[in-house]
Amino acid sequence: MTEQVLVFDTTLRDGEQSPGASMTIEDKLMLAHQLERLRVDVIEAGFPISSEGDFESVRRIAQEIRTVTIAGLARSSKGDIDRCWEAVKGAAKPRIHVFLATSDIHLKYKLRKTREEVLETARWAVEYAKSLCSDVEFSAEDSTRSDLPFLCQVIEAVIDAGANVVNMPDTVGYTFPTEYRERILYVRDHVPNVDKTILSVHCHNDLGLAVANSLTAIQNGVRQVECTINGIGERAGNASLEEIVMALRTRKDLFGVDTGIDSQQIYPSSTMVTNLTGMIVQPNKAIVGKNAFAHEAGIHQDGVIKEKLTYEIMRPADVGIKESKLVIGKHSGRHALKKKYEELGFQLSDAELQKAYNLLMKVADKKKEVHDEDLIATVRNALRVAPPVYKIKYIQSTGGNQLIATATVILEKEGQAMQDSATGDGPVDAAIKAIRKITAVDSKLEQYTVRSVTGGTDAVGEVFMKVDFGKVAFIGKGASLDIVDASARAYLDAFNKLIHYQAALEEDQAEAKSQ
Ligand code: KIV
Ligand code: ZN
Numbered sequence: 001m002t003e004q005v006l007v008f009d010t011t012l013r014d015g016e017q018s019p020g021a022s023m024t025i026e027d028k029l030m031l032a033h034q035l036e037r038l039r040v041d042v043i044e045a046g047f048p049i050s051s052e053g054d055f056e057s058v059r060r061i062a063q064e065i066r067t068v069t070i071a072g073l074a075r076s077s078k079g080d081i082d083r084c085w086e087a088v089k090g091a092a093k094p095r096i097h098v099f100l101a102t103s104d105i106h107l108k109y110k111l112r113k114t115r116e117e118v119l120e121t122a123r124w125a126v127e128y129a130k131s132l133c134s135d136v137e138f139s140a141e142d143s144t145r146s147d148l149p150f151l152c153q154v155i156e157a158v159i160d161a162g163a164n165v166v167n168m169p170d171t172v173g174y175t176f177p178t179e180y181r182e183r184i185l186y187v188r189d190h191v192p193n194v195d196k197t198i199l200s201v202h203c204h205n206d207l208g209l210a211v212a213n214s215l216t217a218i219q220n221g222v223r224q225v226e227c228t229i230n231g232i233g234e235r236a237g238n239a240s241l242e243e244i245v246m247a248l249r250t251r252k253d254l255f256g257v258d259t260g261i262d263s264q265q266i267y268p269s270s271t272m273v274t275n276l277t278g279m280i281v282q283p284n285k286a287i288v289g290k291n292a293f294a295h296e297a298g299i300h301q302d303g304v305i306k307e308k309l310t311y312e313i314m315r316p317a318d319v320g321i322k323e324s325k326l327v328i329g330k331h332s333g334r335h336a337l338k339k340k341y342e343e344l345g346f347q348l349s350d351a352e353l354q355k356a357y358n359l360l361m362k363v364a365d366k367k368k369e370v371h372d373e374d375l376i377a378t379v380r381n382a383l384r385v386a387p388p389v390y391k392i393k394y395i396q397s398t399g400g401n402q403l404i405a406t407a408t409v410i411l412e413k414e415g416q417a418m419q420d421s422a423t424g425d426g427p428v429d430a431a432i433k434a435i436r437k438i439t440a441v442d443s444k445l446e447q448y449t450v451r452s453v454t455g456g457t458d459a460v461g462e463v464f465m466k467v468d469f470g471k472v473a474f475i476g477k478g479a480s481l482d483i484v485d486a487s488a489r490a491y492l493d494a495f496n497k498l499i500h501y502q503a504a505l506e507e508d509q510a511e512a513k514s515q
Helices: 025-038 052-064 078-088 104-111 115-132 148-160 177-190 210-219 241-250 263-277 298-306 334-343 350-366 372-384 427-439 483-514
Strands: 006-009 042-046 069-075 094-101 136-141 165-170 198-203 224-227 390-398 405-413 416-424 444-452 461-468 473-480
Touching: 006 198, 006 241, 025 042, 025 052, 025 263, 042 052, 042 078, 052 069, 052 078, 052 483, 069 078, 078 094, 078 115, 094 104, 094 115, 094 165, 104 115, 115 136, 115 148, 136 148, 148 165, 148 177, 165 177, 165 210, 165 224, 177 198, 177 210, 198 210, 210 224, 210 241, 224 241, 241 263, 263 334, 263 473, 334 350, 334 372, 350 372, 372 473, 390 427, 390 483, 405 427, 405 483, 416 427, 427 483, 444 483, 461 483, 473 483
Parallel strands: 006 042, 006 224, 042 069, 069 094, 094 136, 136 165, 165 198, 198 224
Antiparallel strands: 390 405, 405 416, 444 461, 461 473
8 A cells, every 4th residue: 555644734723824814613613524525634723722712613623523633732831731632632533732942043032941941841741741642743843943953852852752743844934845855864863763753744835845845855754744725824824735635646656655635625625715714826826726727828728639648737627626617596406506515615414405405596586697605605604604693785885086985785684774874985995884884893904805706897706805803803705796795795794703703702601600
């Protein structure tokens, strides 16, 4: 059997640290189920000590996902490790992932600790985590800028303390493949107990080398790779899961190793991450970009028509891209709807499918075609999460270069209509100000992205926005033929998430009081 490389997915932790990528607990659960279908080996579900929301989502993922190892991140302190264990202990296969920086830069400026203190803390942290959980990973943060003999000392100590996996992250995306190779070989040569652990890498993409560095590490004996869907993550992101997996598979002649990933789930996973985070993949992104399998040049088209092998090293179907897109309308059946949902990355139970079908046929009665947006909103709002509290009933806006933009909005809440108007810097601003007046909650728009889903000037526009409501921020998504309407829907989507979040928080507080 081909030797396997373990895939450790950190989309829900490092990926979620991308500016603007925050997800709700329900979104995270949905993605965790998709990662299980993708057959990753480890899901890093979050950083439990960082917030109540992170703790709760790790806890729920640990309870629901039974076939994959569920890891939580913890600094090397008792408080962090205890909180992490509390969150992951319900998992079928729990893991505590502790980290501590080992570079002199981090020691001097961030930790203000000596090398001796770091060595002792690392050893203690792994020993303590191990007393709680049989699977412990240690990460030497900023390992690629750490003094090599000292790094080896730390690695030896944490393996002695029981670390099942030792990770050597390129935290700041600084290293180069040739240099990383030397570093890994040095560790393998100078750490006497290295064979008692699995070596892992975790590469950031600041110089665009995260995937190249990860692949080099695999070529040099590393057997766990940490990565994210679409390469999202802190700053320039993390190594992209789909690129690593497809490189190993396409060039098995070169690597001689494989992963357990079901590659046909790559595209649905990518689509789901885009839909949940609002972070749109660039069209020329390898593997999952819109143009990744598109041939524009005449010579290429001619070649591909004659024989695909001329210009295609992978088939779109290998990564789960369907050649003919299914269109859902009035005459579609349940089977087509189930398939369409699978294309979008959702696996529905029979009961969910029936409910979605009934709801969507009502939409299809009004529109010729049901858009992906309607399908996703149905799952998120009607099946998996409580239905939206506020809905848009009416919106009218005026704008232009000679007019003061004005908008009138009517929202519906529990059957009651509420109306207000506002002026603003453009019709979108005016519409959102009108909604703010009705809902009486202040907010700041942190991010606004619009893209066309279909072609032409009559295209359906899709708006993603991140709305900061003070203590928390949510991503909202809306689609419409009218960009102001799509924007108002996106804003309301984020606002409805706020309401559900507050209700859940109140429930938790009431429960805590009654105990
Ligand atoms: O980039 C990094 O070093 C990390 C560690 C916590 C693994 O994310
Ligand atoms: Zn990282």
